[in-house]
Amino acid sequence: MKGRWLWFVISANLVGLVALAFVYPHLMLAPGALEKGHTELTTDCFACHTPLRGATAERCVACHARDDIGLRTTKGMAIVHAKPVKVSFHQALNDPDCMACHSDHAGPKLTQRSRKPFSHAMLRVATRDRCETCHAAPTNDLHKALTVGCGTCHMTDAWKPATFDHDKFFPLDKDHNATCITCHAGNNFKQYTCYGCHEHTPANMQAEHREEVGTEKLDNCVRCHRNARGEGEGSGEGGRDGKRGERD
Numbered sequence: 001m002k003g004r005w006l007w008f009v010i011s012a013n014l015v016g017l018v019a020l021a022f023v024y025p026h027l028m029l030a031p032g033a034l035e036k037g038h039t040e041l042t043t044d045c046f047a048c049h050t051p052l053r054g055a056t057a058e059r060c061v062a063c064h065a066r067d068d069i070g071l072r073t074t075k076g077m078a079i080v081h082a083k084p085v086k087v088s089f090h091q092a093l094n095d096p097d098c099m100a101c102h103s104d105h106a107g108p109k110l111t112q113r114s115r116k117p118f119s120h121a122m123l124r125v126a127t128r129d130r131c132e133t134c135h136a137a138p139t140n141d142l143h144k145a146l147t148v149g150c151g152t153c154h155m156t157d158a159w160k161p162a163t164f165d166h167d168k169f170f171p172l173d174k175d176h177n178a179t180c181i182t183c184h185a186g187n188n189f190k191q192y193t194c195y196g197c198h199e200h201t202p203a204n205m206q207a208e209h210r211e212e213v214g215t216e217k218l219d220n221c222v223r224c225h226r227n228a229r230g231e232g233e234g235s236g237e238g239g240r241d242g243k244r245g246e247r248d
Helices: 002-023 036-041 057-063 202-208
Strands: none
Touching: none
16 A cells, blocks of 8 residues: 555656646756847747757747848848948858757856857858958958968867968978068068078179079079078979069
């Protein structure tokens, strides 16, 4: 008899918990409060969640049309930004997998994190390499003179650390372990000069190369010297693109 009563109490509690989960799902099941924009859906879990499947992108795009994200509200009103902004990148995503980045529940305070990391792999290939589509170009002296793409030095998983393979143009060996401005005056990386060191003066180089070049102006050393050891495979090619003393 005692065992039957115990099972009855346990069963009644389970039924009660299940009932409460359906009546008050936002209190019994929700992992934290909703974000401000969705507070009106606090008691309507099925506005975003499909039973036994969880939240789905189909439910998201039913209200948030991908072409309108960042441009218009869910009611079709134009969004006015205080400052000029780039066109929303949502239009360039491969698939509308909203949950890959977003979670509208704040979560427990100890581990609160409303957004998941964004991966550039979610973007279409044509957009992935066009950083300026979403990001404003850096305006410091290091970057503003460059014409090469961001991917030359930076990776999409993080802006830093940045890497640049200088050996493709001229190896910086022990005799050339100099600061950038030594060769690139004013940090203008489209131009370079070898006359930043005391032994490299126009007069000295002209005298040393008189037999090879005569009176020709010597302002593009890597045309012949692809490294510090002397003649190289780039001899006579004018650097990477045949332009004297200039780089892309």
